[in-house]
Amino acid sequence: MSEYERSRTMPAQPEHVFDQAANADQLDAWLPDALHVHVQDPPAVTVHEDLSGQDMPALLRAQPDQMRLEWGTREQGSYTGWLQVAGIGSGASEVTVHLSFFDEGHDPGEGAVYDALDGSLRRLEEQVRMRADHTAG
Template structure:
């Protein structure tokens, strides 16, 4: 098993960050650009990957009371992950994303995963900033 994790501080309350991250209809705005989540019968989702043009059946669980999203593949059990939002005071939050690959054939490698996590967290921060600025103005 291989695991990866990245964190990023965001200038917003944890509830605002979590609500943006957990909105299935807007996940394409912050997930890696090649991934698209389509909601099914909760907690079921389908993840489409542009690079392979394949759909993967997955589960996505939202635990708002814990400010946590959890996901993973349904049938083959080769991949799982979670996103945790924590308030750090002063109107800011820290977001941590953790990925676990149980099957090395599905692990794109440390550099690719690190780049994808960093980019996704940056994109999520941009979406959160837009949401906070829109609500304020």
């Protein structure tokens, strides 16, 4: 089993950050570029991976009261992950993303995973900033 985790501080209230992260219509805006989530009958979703061209049945659950998203593959159980938003004071939040690969063949490797996590957190922060600017203006 391989596990990876990254965190990033964002200049917004945790509720605002969670709302952006959990918005099913905007997941593609911050997820890794090669992944696309198609919501079917929540929590059931399908994840399309551009590199392999495969669609994978998955689950995506939002827990607003805990400001947490959880996801994973439905049938094989080879992959799970979560995103947690926490307030850190002064109107800022810390977002942590954690991935677990139970099937080593599904793990793309440390460098690729950390690049994807860092990129996703950066794009989520951009989403949060754009939404905050749009709301303020």
